[in-house]
Amino acid sequence: MTSFDARRVRADVPLLRRKINGRPITYLDSGSSALTPRSVIEAMSRYYELRHANVHRGVYVTAEEATATYEGAREAVGRFINAPHPNDEIVFTKNTTEAFNLLARSWGAKNLTKSDAVVLSVMEHHANIVPWFQLRDEIGFEIRFLDVTDDFRLDLSNIDEALRGAKLLSLSSMSNVLGTINPIKELAAKAHQAGALVAVDAAQSVAHTPSDVTDLDVDFFCFSAHKMLGPTGIGVLYARRELLADMPPFLGGGGMIADVSTRGFTPAKGVARFEAGTPPIAEAAGLTAAVRYLEQLGMANVENHERELTADALQRIESHFGDQIRVIGPHNVDRRGGVISLDVEGVHPHDVAQVLDQFGVCVRPGHHCAKPLMKRFNLAATARASFGPYSMTQDTDTLLEALQRAVELFG
Amino acid sequence: MSNLEDLYREIILDHYRSPRNRGELESPPALRVEGFNPLCGDEIVVYLDVTNGTLSNIKIAGTGCSISQSSASLMSAAVKGKTLEEVHKIISRFKQLMTITEGTLEDGSEPEPIDLASMGELAALAGVVKFPVRIKCATLSWNTLVQGLDEIPA
Known part of the structure; x- marks a missing residue:
């Protein structure tokens, strides 16, 4: 039997106690590198x-x-x-x-x-x-x-x-x-x-x-x-x-x-x-x-948890920002993981990531070492948020708050 | 803590939204120079017309973030119509702005204060040094300009 509770995973990761720019860290770059629990x-x-x-x-x-x-x-x-x-x-x-x-x-x-x-x-x-x-x-x-x-x-x-x-x-x-x-x-x-x-x-x-x-x-x-x-x-x-x-x-x-x-x-x-x-x-x-x-944790549990988070995030990004933010990836969570690439209308991914950093939100801007794919969709870069087993809906809350600021600043 | 407002000053946002000297010049006769930031994929193209020792025209093309685009726009406005000697002085003052931060230098001496007032709108880029990863965004167009000037026969 395995049990899964993202709050417990969160408590196991020392780095998640850090504050960035006066706010608790919102780590949304697990696709780049996932944070280490204490046992590791x-x-x-x-x-x-x-x-x-x-x-x-x-x-x-x-x-x-x-x-x-x-x-x-x-x-x-x-x-x-x-x-x-x-x-x-x-x-x-x-x-x-x-x-x-x-x-x-x-x-x-x-x-x-x-x-x-x-x-x-x-x-x-x-x-x-x-x-x-x-x-x-x-x-x-x-x-x-x-x-x-x-x-x-x-x-x-x-x-x-x-x-x-x-x-x-x-x-x-x-x-x-x-x-x-x-x-x-x-x-x-x-x-x-x-x-x-x-x-x-x-x-x-x-x-x-x-x-x-x-x-x-x-x-x-x-x-x-x-x-x-x-x-x-x-x-x-x-x-x-x-x-x-x-x-x-x-x-x-x-x-x-x-x-x-x-x-x-x-x-x-x-x-x-x-x-x-x-x-x-x-x-x-x-x-x-x-x-x-x-x-x-059980990998099936991790998968379910991240699928729920992704479905929630995709739905909220779409309903909150409409055409202002385009998700570069499938909109359906069927056969899809918790990697969400964003193209914010009129705002360069580096600027998106910079504004997000002020909120303690860590995302990755850039071509993600996938230039042929970027070219396929006529993009120079995207800002990418990605979940890990310690991610929770509060991370999405902060992401949306910070994205709203980015849209306002450059809008 | 560095504020977003230090980086994204109104002048910078203005130059990002309405870039000056945007476009292309026929090359030749104009000199065409490309600059790349391989880390983020930003690219810039600078077109230069030099007549009788004066940078008579400059145009900027390419894509990039607000810092690289506004810096290029600010640069074009600052150097257009200036003699090459004046252009080099502006470049050197801009580079000083990008390198010297608060405090003392390695030899213990106080850095020479930058006369921001003399820099006009370029002074708006002063906040970039508080965000070290963004310095390369701000310097991309300037390094491309320097590369172009180096190609001009003496």
């Missing part, structure tokens, strides 16, 4: 206070404890996304971006040739675009983009054509600008039928909806800890066991080898092959704590 901070402190040692090296007690802490995170993450073989499938990276770079440089460089194609979408974050362009510029394969419809959904009208002869479909499970949740399971089935593998950018969805790589039947799944109440500096690449076993190393150095001589090296087997150098150990401890915290 304490888990990292415990590592530094009690078992700080390097991993996979020493034979002394604290070194063994550090290794157990680090490897324990693999188990926790595997459980969280329902990976069948965590020890052979969960690779720790720096963040989602590094996970995609690893995927491109390892699996991509080995498997893609000039005559191949990779399918992306216009709503992808640059992290799932630029690494493929970099590799394309070296190898010369084709990159195809699925378009986005005028009502902010993935345009699947030519999906069969796009997948024809493709080796990989790499898609975001939730847009970091639109909030749109993509039908990954259906698309994975289609892609597999067409002979393509499936990679998912789950950075935005992982803290807001349940994740199940087995049920989705996807091959690669990338996300960052700091968007799921965990620490910065650690991310995850899940790769299906048989695929991972065949992938060459990405970064070279200590820890990723079986043997090194003056003639060359032999890479280690398994996930160790991808984790050169001392890994983020304290961060792994924090990630485990974040997973436990989210498991206690």
